[in-house]
Amino acid sequence: MIRVVLPHHLRTLAGVDGAVSLEAQERPTQRTVLDALEASYPVLRGTIRDHGTAERRAFIRFFACGRDITLDPADDPLPEEVASGAESFRVVGAMAGG
Amino acid sequence: MSGVRLLVGTRKGAFVLTADGTRDDWQVEGPLFAGWEIFHLNASPVDQDRLYASQSTGWHGQVVQRSDDGGKTWEPVGNEFAYDGVPVTHQWYDGTQHPWEFARVWHLEPSLTDRDTVFAGVEDAALFRSVDGGQTWQELSGLRDHQTGDQWQPGAGGLCLHTILIHPDDQTRMFVAISAAGAFRTDDSGETWRPINRGLRSGELPDEDKEVGHCVHRIAMNPSRPDVLFMQKHWDVMRSDDGGESWHEVSGNLPSDFGFPIAVHAHEPDTVYVVPIKSDSEHVPPEGKLRVYRSRTGGNEWEALNSGLPQSHCYVNVLRDAMAVDCLDPGGVYFGTTGGQIYASPDGGDRWKAIVRDLPPVLSVEAQTLP
Numbered sequence: 001m002i003r004v005v006l007p008h009h010l011r012t013l014a015g016v017d018g019a020v021s022l023e024a025q026e027r028p029t030q031r032t033v034l035d036a037l038e039a040s041y042p043v044l045r046g047t048i049r050d051h052g053t054a055e056r057r058a059f060i061r062f063f064a065c066g067r068d069i070t071l072d073p074a075d076d077p078l079p080e081e082v083a084s085g086a087e088s089f090r091v092v093g094a095m096a097g098g
Numbered sequence: 099m100s101g102v103r104l105l106v107g108t109r110k111g112a113f114v115l116t117a118d119g120t121r122d123d124w125q126v127e128g129p130l131f132a133g134w135e136i137f138h139l140n141a142s143p144v145d146q147d148r149l150y151a152s153q154s155t156g157w158h159g160q161v162v163q164r165s166d167d168g169g170k171t172w173e174p175v176g177n178e179f180a181y182d183g184v185p186v187t188h189q190w191y192d193g194t195q196h197p198w199e200f201a202r203v204w205h206l207e208p209s210l211t212d213r214d215t216v217f218a219g220v221e222d223a224a225l226f227r228s229v230d231g232g233q234t235w236q237e238l239s240g241l242r243d244h245q246t247g248d249q250w251q252p253g254a255g256g257l258c259l260h261t262i263l264i265h266p267d268d269q270t271r272m273f274v275a276i277s278a279a280g281a282f283r284t285d286d287s288g289e290t291w292r293p294i295n296r297g298l299r300s301g302e303l304p305d306e307d308k309e310v311g312h313c314v315h316r317i318a319m320n321p322s323r324p325d326v327l328f329m330q331k332h333w334d335v336m337r338s339d340d341g342g343e344s345w346h347e348v349s350g351n352l353p354s355d356f357g358f359p360i361a362v363h364a365h366e367p368d369t370v371y372v373v374p375i376k377s378d379s380e381h382v383p384p385e386g387k388l389r390v391y392r393s394r395t396g397g398n399e400w401e402a403l404n405s406g407l408p409q410s411h412c413y414v415n416v417l418r419d420a421m422a423v424d425c426l427d428p429g430g431v432y433f434g435t436t437g438g439q440i441y442a443s444p445d446g447g448d449r450w451k452a453i454v455r456d457l458p459p460v461l462s463v464e465a466q467t468l469p
Contacts, residue, residue, distance in 0.1 A: 009133060009158055013174065043174045047158035051178040059157040093157040 001085040002028055004037055007093045010048070014041040019088055028083050030062060031074040048091055063090040102424045103168065103466040104432055105149065106440060107136035110458035112151055114169045121430055121444035124453045130172065131163065138419055138462045139169075140206045145213040146468060150232060152203035152218070160202055162218075162232050175232035179203070179220055182239035188222065189251040198222045198242070205419060205462075207262035210269060219259035223250060223276040225288065238288035241274065246293060246310045253277035253313050253332070260418055261314070265341075266321045273327065273342060278313035281329070283342050294342030298331060316418040318360045320367035328370050328397070330360040330418070335372055337397050348397020353384045359421035363446060364429045368396040371423075371431055371447060373416040382413040390433070392447045406450035407441065414439070419462035426467055434460025 003019040011017065022036045031054075038045045045051065048060055056062075061070040065079045065087050081087035104115040111129025130136075134153045142148035149165040151172070160179065163172040179200050190196035201221040209215035214231040224242050226235040250257060261275035270287045273294070280295040298312045313332035320326070325341040328348075334355045336345040349355040354374040363369035370393045376384045383389065388407045391400040414437035424430040431443045438457035443450045 007157070009155060013158075013161065043161075046160065046177045050159075052180055057157070057159060 002033060002036075002082060003085055003088040004033065005088045005090045006044075007091060009093075010044060010091065013043055013047065016041075024085070025083070028078045028089075029075050030069070030072065030078065030089075033078065033082075033089055059094040061092045061094050063092055064088070100426060101468045102426065102430060103141075103146075103468055104422070104440065104442075104453075105139035105141065105151075105169070105462075105464040105466065106434055106457065106460060107138050107151070107419075107462035108434075108438070108458040108460050109135055112136040112139055112153075113454075113457060115440065115453055119426055121424075121426075121442060124442070126454050127169070129458075130169070134161070135202075136461065137202060138205050138464075140208055140216075140464050141466045142208040142213040142216075143210050146466060148208070148213040148231075150206045150208060150216055152206055154202040160200070162203065162206075164232050176228065176234050179218070179224075179226055179235050180237070181224060181242070182237040183243075186242075187248055188257060189249055191252060195248065198224070200224075201256060204258045204260045205262055207264065210264050210266060217262050217264075217272075219262050219274060221256045221258040222252075223257045223259040223279065225259055225262070225274055227288065238284075240284070240289050241282060241291045244282070244291055244293070246279070249310055250276065250279035251311065261317045263317060263319055263324075263327075265324045267324060271341070273317060273319075275314040275317050275329075277315065278332070279310045280312040281314050281317060281342055294338075295345070296343065297338075297345035298336060299334065299347075300331075301333060315358045316360045318362045318370075320362040320364070323367040326367065326396075328360050328362060330357050330372055332356065332378060335360065335370075335397060348393070350393070350398035350400055352391055352400050353389075353402075357416075358418040359416055359433065361421045361423050361431065363431075364423050364425040365427065366394070366429070366446075369394050369446070370397060371421065372400075373421065373433065375415060381415050386411050386413060388412040388414065388435075390431070390443075390447055390450075403443075403447040403450070405448060406443075406452075417461055420460050422463045422465035424465040424467045430465065432463050432465050434463045436460065 002022045100119045106113040111132040113128030117124045137152045139151040147168040151163040153161040187195035205219040207217045218226040225238045263273040265271035282291045315330045327338040329336040335349045337348045361371045387409045390403040414435035421433040436459040440453045
């Protein structure tokens, strides 16, 4: 099982409380996790990645195991702790304002 | 008993305000979609319970919501607005060319005859249509492909298509307006478009007769006389008597010819409302007095309406989509401010009352007349 933590507005949009659980993947990456997330919750399409390009939206960042992995290649394997479900893959709205 | 439902979009959610035909006591529901910018909500003219809402944030982009029970419950529908073909470029603020980039839906205009058909005016300026209740969207790219497209330049609010008017007697004819390109008309259901800006004067354009480049803020019509159009432009209030073929100024005695919204009374096609704002630099009411101006002569002669409106230290703005009229008799007029007030007048503007005072900044107001 892979756990994904969404920011408030996306939890509301998807109608979920807490973390989202996705089926375990053999070698999860940012791309495969987000693909699975959007397949389970189609309403999230376009809100984390752009529709056409599948590129991360500008004000979205990804964290796992206390580390900012936003700029890691989308096809790199995620940390083992995420693959095992021990740690969450976190989708975070980039800070703006002050 | 008949009534009114106001659909209010704000910087931080949507609100639905309802009253019976007296329009004295209002119920305020919301915020819906709390924390999201709601640029616009609108209702199908053929199904009062079919509503559409444009929901967005800078973080998560665009969402479109649909309701089939008058706003009690909502369902997210399609949010993919893909420009048709290879995006070309438009003019940027500094005169360089800039690629077309989708930002948000500014305005939703449901069809006059089919509840599942709805048009969306978006930033960067383009017109999209859905025929399946918002599930999928297709661009009417004949507009953006007009030969002047690469000359269109954003206004201060972006390159936005903010006005969509459907001709009630001939629905192949539509009018749209884009800041700061101007007004356009189609006579073939959106396949082809042409600028309709003859007579507009924009002081800082080197060529005053330029086909595009005019900062049109809003256009309004009375459905009983749909080829008479009224326009609030960046400067000047304008009128066309020939479906936009030509325009002439009707600013008359207004204290400022700058403003954003314009509306026409539901039963009196020569009764027009504007909210003058002091200059494009300051964006506040002249003299700190919030006044709606009404013309009963189709322009040129305007009277200030201030009963019930703040007449000192008032520095709010009224945005282009934030004024609406109902179809009751006497006709009601409504507007929302950037200070979060919603003002209502059940008697055509003679008396005003704040329905609610402390909403987030108001982006849009639509009035539904309920049977």
